[in-house]
Amino acid sequence: MxxxxxxxxxxxxxxxxxxxxxxxxxxxxxxxxxxxxxxxxxxxxxxxxxxxxxxxxxxxxxxxxxxxxxxxxxxxxxxxxxxxxxxxxxxxxxxxxxxxxxxxxxxxxxxxxxxxxxxxxxxxxxxxxxxxxxxxxxxxxxxxxxxxxxxxxxxxxxxxxxxxxxxxxxxxxxxxxxxxxxxxxxxxxxxxxxxxxxxPMPADPGEVSPCAMAAWPVVAADGMVLACCNQDVVDRRPAPEHLRLGHLDDDDWPAVRRRLLTAPVLRMIRSTGPAHLLSRYGTPAAGAPADQGYCAGCRRLGERPEVLAAAGRAAAGAVGELVDRQVAAVQLRxxxxxxxxxxxxxxxxxxxxxxxxxxx
Ligand code: SF4
Ligand code: SF4
The missing domain is CATH 3.20.20.70 (Aldolase class I)
Incomplete structure (x- = not known):
């Protein structure tokens, strides 16, 4: 290979x-x-x-x-x-x-x-x-x-x-x-x-910028399985719940793969990127993190329930699956x-x- x-x-x-x-x-x-x-x-x-x-x-x-x-x-x-x-x-x-x-x-x-x-x-x-x-x-x-x-x-x-x-x-x-x-x-x-x-961060924080780094499961040295290889995600505990796919103690490959492919928020991160998700669905909230850089914003999506809920509505079904596949196909080509x-x-x-x- x-x-x-x-x-x-x-x-x-x-x-x-x-x-x-x-x-x-x-x-x-x-x-x-x-x-x-x-x-x-x-x-x-x-x-x-x-x-x-x-x-x-x-x-x-x-x-x-x-x-x-x-x-x-x-x-x-x-x-x-x-x-x-x-x-x-x-x-x-x-x-x-x-x-x-x-x-x-x-x-x-x-x-x-x-x-x-x-x-x-x-x-x-x-x-x-x-x-x-x-x-x-x-x-x-x-x-x-x-x-x-x-x-x-x-x-x-x-x-x-x-x-x-x-x-x-x-x-x-x-x-x-x-x-x-x-x-x-x-x-x-x-x-x-x-x-x-x-x-430097992307020039436009709201731009559609798919994250292909959320496409392969990563098994960390402590046995946790994460959805991306961002070193902060791999190293820091607790890991962001929306980027956690499982653990070697409890989960096998079919379960990990199923979560990777079906989690609406992961579909959206792969198809539009976290910055677009935040800018489109986030509501300015008291105490919301000011630092919404690409990966920093993604890691903190768990603090934005309105964004996770909107991702669920937009990407849980067949359309979310189709868009995820299409974005991957474009990048493969x-x-x-x-x-x-x-x-x-x-x-x-x-x-x-x-x-x-x-x-x-
Ligand atoms: S970067 Fe160097 S120190 Fe780190 S794992 Fe690789 S060889 Fe080892
Ligand atoms: S945007 Fe999210 S999924 Fe992609 S590399 Fe950064 S932390 Fe990981």
Whole structure:
């Protein structure tokens, strides 16, 4: 599975599942969005196994993306979940910081890499202080030679960061077009919250701006299943009730997927975005939060019962389902490059394309 196909599926509700296998990590990147340490929480292997085993042959995600923390701290589990997903017809991918790349890859990690359908490594200035680029390139080469598609997740300070320009040129020199890249800029979450600048909010707070981030369930390290990967939603407890899909202790994939697809407020967030919801249905209320930024406003929708009620009236039925599907279909047709233009680093969006696709 190439990166372009994986990213291209991101707007399709239920097409993917993001599994945080652990919040632990042996590295200590200054920008780490999950603020991972050696002592972070992680769901039990048994709960994760049970959840993936609940996929049906038809009721399943197309792809399971295993993340962390560092998922390859649990290599046997990565391999096991990849094979369990494949038995149901789902593919899998893993995103690693490659903490092991300075020496020969341990056998269990190699088996995990060989078990997945896509292998991604994070490279940025923070990772490179700990894991040298030549070691990561050597690892990527060996995975490519074994026939598994690979990609690089890169992060820069800004879109024009010369570090990114140099990295892209280096990747091209070494791999030609065989290694697509997903490029982002640092966001002020996790360990970067203390020093990274926030992104500007949409110019018009009431504009229709669908949120495709509410399309794939996310299993957090404490076992809670959320409707989006916004780091504040994933990390903070209690989680906003309207963005909570369940918990590994109590819910299986069919139940989580059903809530994801049918909750009216999630349909509306995916079709119009939270800012439009608030501006169209919200009534100025005493004590209502003044900060109605895109995600901040979304996280606080639970404090606006009139908005939730209106979302219920507008999107609970067949029309809400149809609009949700249509908005997803438009985004699917627009493709992965368009998706990264909106959610990642627009300047480098073309690098996400599948092998032989739109590249410059
Ligand atoms: S490798 Fe990833 S999970 Fe680990 S500290 Fe760095 S950014 Fe965080
Ligand atoms: S708008 Fe809401 S659903 Fe979308 S990423 Fe932000 S918090 Fe999550």
């Amino acid at each position: 190439e990166l372009g196909e994986l990213v291209g599926l991101r707007p399709l509700p239920g097409a993917g599942l993001l599994l945080a296998l652990t919040q632990r990590c042996p590295l200590r990147c200054a920008h780490c969005s999950s603020a991972s340490t050696q002592a972070g929480p992680q769901p039990s292997a048994a709960r994760l196994r049970r959840f993936v085993a609940s996929f049906g042959d038809r009721d399943r995600p197309d792809v399971v993306l295993m993340t962390g923390g560092e998922p390859l701290l649990r290599p046997e589990l990565v391999a096991e979940l990849a094979l369990a997903a494949r038995r149901r017809g789902a593919r899998s991918a893993v995103l690693t910081g490659a903490f092991f790349a300075r020496t020969a890859t341990p056998a269990a990690i190699r088996a995990a890499i060989d078990a997945v359908d896509h292998f991604s490594v994070s490279i940025d200035v923070f990772h490179e202080r700990q894991i040298p680029r030549p070691d990561v390139f050597r690892l990527l080469s060996s995975v490519l030679d074994a026939g598994t598609p690979v990609s690089i997740h890169a992060v820069g300070a800004t879109a024009g960061d010369p570090y990114l320009t140099g990295l892209v040129a280096d990747v091209r020199r070494r791999f030609g077009d065989r290694v697509p890249m997903l490029v982002n800029t640092v966001r002020p979450v996790g360990r970067a919250a203390a020093w990274a600048a926030a992104r 627009a493709g992965p490059v368009d998706f990264v233009r909106r959610y990642g680093c627009a300047r480098h969006a073309h690098l996400v394309g599948a092998r032989g696709a739109d590249r410059s």
